[in-house]
Amino acid sequence: MSDEIKQLERMIEVVARMIPKERQALEIYRKTAASAPTELTRILFERLALQEEEHEAKLRAALKILQAEVREIRERPKKGREEKG
Amino acid sequence: MKTMDKAELEKANGAEGGPILVSFEGKVYDVTASKMWRKGVHFRTHQAGKDLTESMKAAPHGAEVLDRYEQIGTVAGYKAAAPEAVREPPFVIDKILRQHPHPVSVHFPIALSLTGALSMTAFLAARALGGPEFSIPALHATPQTFETFTLFCLILATLAAPVTIATGVLSWYYNYSAVWTGIYRWKTSLSILLATLQFSALAIRFGAVTGSDLGAPAYWLFAALVLAMAPTVIGLGYFGGKITFPR
Numbered sequence: 087m088s089d090e091i092k093q094l095e096r097m098i099e100v101v102a103r104m105i106p107k108e109r110q111a112l113e114i115y116r117k118t119a120a121s122a123p124t125e126l127t128r129i130l131f132e133r134l135a136l137q138e139e140e141h142e143a144k145l146r147a148a149l150k151i152l153q154a155e156v157r158e159i160r161e162r163p164k165k166g167r168e169e170k171g
Numbered sequence: 172m173k174t175m176d177k178a179e180l181e182k183a184n185g186a187e188g189g190p191i192l193v194s195f196e197g198k199v200y201d202v203t204a205s206k207m208w209r210k211g212v213h214f215r216t217h218q219a220g221k222d223l224t225e226s227m228k229a230a231p232h233g234a235e236v237l238d239r240y241e242q243i244g245t246v247a248g249y250k251a252a253a254p255e256a257v258r259e260p261p262f263v264i265d266k267i268l269r270q271h272p273h274p275v276s277v278h279f280p281i282a283l284s285l286t287g288a289l290s291m292t293a294f295l296a297a298r299a300l301g302g303p304e305f306s307i308p309a310l311h312a313t314p315q316t317f318e319t320f321t322l323f324c325l326i327l328a329t330l331a332a333p334v335t336i337a338t339g340v341l342s343w344y345y346n347y348s349a350v351w352t353g354i355y356r357w358k359t360s361l362s363i364l365l366a367t368l369q370f371s372a373l374a375i376r377f378g379a380v381t382g383s384d385l386g387a388p389a390y391w392l393f394a395a396l397v398l399a400m401a402p403t404v405i406g407l408g409y410f411g412g413k414i415t416f417p418r
């Protein structure tokens with residue numbers, strides 16, 4: 087496995103591990119907002135939930151990009167061989 | 172305002188001093204004046220003349236950075252992509268996963284395999300020190316007690332392992348986006364090794380040896396397999412911890 091793929095896989099691993107944590111935080115903030123005793127705390131937790139939602143979306147997009155990069159690198163030698171052939 | 176097609180946009184990539192254009196959600200922006208898009212490349216990653224809608228989701232900044240630049244046109248026939256569905260588990264699986272079955276069940280094969288290996292060590296040590304007549308009166312224990320306890324742990328660990336593996340696969344698929352990287356390769360390899368050790372050990376103990384006959388080479392193979400389970404489950408615990416806990 088090339089160093090480039092290893093580095094990308096390390097990043098994929100970090101991103102994949104963080105997605106459920108963002109999701110968990112999002113769900114906790116949403117539940118907390120739903121039972122907030124005051125309008126101020128409800129808004130606070132809803133905002134926090136929105137931020138986590140955004141983080142999760144960013145991580146999912148990053149995961150897609152990183153996986154596409156790995157695929158591209160893996161296909162490189164194949165393409166080279168096809169062109170030579 | 173100009174309407175551009177994809178081919179026209181791709182030509183505006185800053186090559187040979189030409190304009191540097193990018194699109195986002197169907198709008199075309201002129202970023203020629205931006206220091207961040209010199210020679211049509213942004214952070215050695217993004218090429219001008221491309222649509223940045225997908226890349227923006229992963230960017231450390233929001234789409235508001237484009238407000239600094241003039242929108243000079245729109246992309247012909249632009250259609251916003253439907254939001255990508257997150258891999259959501261079916262209702263029943265979701266209910267099961269919410270009970271955290273993997274973290275709950277994973278302790279059983281680990282603890283039982285370690286205890287089994289420890290008990291096997293005690294059995295071998297007791298036989299080596301005092302032979303079959305060795306006993307610990309306070310515990311009412313003879314070497315055979317440790318051997319029986321080892322078997323008991325092995326059987327329970329073998330019953331617990333498939334549940335742990337199945338819940339681990341579900342958790343990996345739905346929580347960790349089914350990515351196939353180093354940690355998950357290690358966990359899969361060690362799980363397969365553990366199951367192989369368990370089934371082989373049981374097959375040898377009940378099929379190839381009679382009782383705890385230390386004179387039989389097959390018994391030593393059985394003992395070695397039981398002892399090998401200890402580093403295997405420690406490895407599994409290590410990689411599981413690496414996924415879940417920061418330190």
